[in-house]
Amino acid sequence: MKNVKMLLAGTVAALALAGGTAHAERGTDGDLKILFWQAVSTMNPFLSAGTKEVLASSIVIEPLARTDEKGELVPWLASEIPTVENGGIAKDLLSMTWKLKPDVKWSDGTPFTAEDVIFTWKYCTAPDGGCAQAAQYEGVKNVEAVDPHTVKITFEEPKPYPYSAFVGAQSPIIQAAQFKDCLGAKAPGCTAANFGPIGTGAFMVTDFKPNDVVTFKANPNYRDAAKPAFASITLKGGGDAASAARAVLETGEYDYAWNAQVEPEVLETMMAAGKGRLEISFGTQTERINLNWTNPDPALGAKRSTKEAGPHPALKDPAVRRALSLAIDRDIIVEAGYGKSGKPTCNIVPAPEAVASTKNDSWCLKADVEGANKLLDDAGWVKGGDGIRAKDGVKLNFLYSTSTNSVRQATQELVKSMWAEIGVGAELRNASASVFFGGDPASPDTFQKFYADVLMYTNNFDGTDPEKYLAEWLCDKMPGPSNGWQGQNIPRYCNPEFDKLVGTLSKTAEPEKRAELAKQLNDMLTEEGAHIPLVHRGDQSSFAVTLEGIKMNSWDSQVWNIADWYRKK
Structure with missing residues (x-):
């Protein structure tokens, strides 16, 4: 019917x-x-x-x-x-x-x-x-x-x-x-x-x-x-x-x-x-910070930011990934940069309503600096004289890249100050959006290359069913030299259980069960720290x-x- x-x-x-x-x-x-x-x-x-x-x-x-x-x-x-x-x-x-x-x-x-x-x-x-x-x-x-x-x-x-x-x-x-x-x-x-x-x-x-x-x-x-x-x-x-x-x-x-x-x-x-006039409509767009699950060290040459590079020396620690999210006050980011065109979110799949999860809201939607500091303390990350935490010679000092835009640069500054409260440093970098999103396999500054520790941007998916979008985080969808840096799995996240659940979703017909599976997949990405969702963004454009x-x-x-x-x- x-x-x-x-x-x-x-x-x-x-x-x-x-x-x-x-x-x-x-x-x-x-x-x-x-x-x-x-x-x-x-x-x-x-x-x-x-x-x-x-x-x-x-x-x-x-x-x-x-x-x-x-x-x-x-x-x-x-x-x-x-x-x-x-x-x-x-x-x-x-x-x-x-x-x-x-x-x-x-x-x-x-x-x-x-x-x-x-x-x-x-x-x-x-x-x-x-x-x-x-x-x-x-x-x-x-x-x-x-x-x-x-x-x-x-x-x-x-x-x-x-x-x-x-x-x-x-x-x-x-x-x-x-x-x-x-x-x-x-x-x-x-x-x-x-x-x-x-x-x-x-x-x-x-x-x-x-x-x-x-x-x-x-x-x-x-x-x-x-x-x-x-x-x-x-x-x-x-x-x-x-x-x-x-x-x-x-x-x-x-x-x-x-x-x-x-x-x-x-x-x-x-x-x-x-x-002119502004038109705003909300769909599936989420501004997020991707966390690099691979090592982006330039010394690795062609292996940099690929699965052959091995895990990220700091972001491989789940406590670090969770603390980075806990420290962020999403309400401030929305108020400063988005107004009516933004809503705080913990979801990479924020819509439609039937597939929008609320599971992670309890721990991630409101900032918890005290909780983030405790996580890092318990995990053995110790502040040095410069206020930056370190462990086994690895410092929590991240290259934070995005595209050039006043709202994004303001968000970078806000996040940098929030992370400073938990002993995490950030070097801010931005590239022209034309280059950042351009997909040129010869450029080192594209978001697909991910030659940084953390990377901020937004995207969405066509239609209202998230199956094909969630498939972008499959292990075999990582960008790399072999596919011309065109894979969609930008964080290089890889979890066989996630892959298996995507397979289950692809075989499931009942709408209610599909929605529950989509929520589970969304929650895995947020809980495990493939990314840090920030803002459910409305599409906002100007027309004469x-x-x-x-x-x-x-x-x-x-x-x-x-x-x-x-x-x-």
Whole structure:
């Protein structure tokens, strides 16, 4: 019954998107000016797990299905959502069949077919490919064409929740003809394809300057002849969050600025100009501090921050990991940097409500400096003359890295002062967000490399089911040289019991049991200190008062329905 309701809801939503928006004819609203203060480094989301790349690429390339602003699954390049009831999912849960929309074309005018879907799976699972979204294809045994517009996915074992591969902005379809020579280790070198993917979306790339500007024009072969209303898009990158928000809210130079991670009082001043508005929606985004479970010592050379480096000399101690979390006052961090767009959290999976755990709130949600000091005392970490604790020649003095942003730098300073109260030192470092989230395997400053002791950033997952997201912490998902530093397990956390429980989740059908398993997995990550969750962040972006058609979506891409955006006359 639940799947039937989902199907009906998806059908209604799809009809609304297809014909319910009153905007101008294609291309008559001129240029849409977008500002990403974290500049885009590639238009291929399989080569970067950064949100900015996922969002930018979703303007061009699309999945078979999306999750809408209400958290409901809706068909996109597919004509319907497969369910057991409609025959799209086998009763034994070992396969699912997607029916593709028959009239979809790539922007070059060639037909979109099942072969493109099959190729995308092969691309992301190719040996030595280092696909940043590999977790989306966990458990997929085979993808085959039943006919040119029908795709069958076979799973290695029964998969009660199969909406992962090819669903959401993190798992779009790429064109087989364009990427055919880009499999495996060749993937990063396909510059033309990575910078200008041919897509099925409402817009197509006309020029790409890495970490600077991306320009788009309306796709002449888009499946809805009346859309998009805008003739072109100019997506400028760089600067900082405050200047980006100001360019929309105060000066009106831009129509949309993503990610207004700016102090609340600063935003209030900007809003007074009346040029723009803020939109906030809460999904699954958590600002966290990752703890490096491997040794990042530069002296280790190529083994640095890999499992071959061995455990972190200080963070291997559970008492240290727990004390670092206990010392942090999350309420202060939210008040200073997030206001209405943040809530203190102890969860890496903070939403939806059905899977949000409260188990760790009792010990982690409120700061306990006294308890943290006692933990370290009992574990034999002794303060030296400089106030920093040490044990067996190892000092609790950590390199603390993040991306460049005023809220993040303020958070770093707050955390540093909080850790000082328990005898822990912190050397603060930040890197340009364009580099930090860029995914360049040659750069030492990407978050995937994790050449630091602790690392702070945020991310989230598509949709409302956390299975594929929790699979990112599997032992075999660690970034390293062998996969081009593209694994999703950033902390290098590895627990066979966690892996086993993820496997159990993948086989569990009942919603209540799935929710309990998701909570257990979430709790393991927090209790064992794979990371320190800080803030359940709302997506907060700024829009010009003249921009209409936006449906703020925290379950997919913010620009998921950009084909429906238009300028109010």
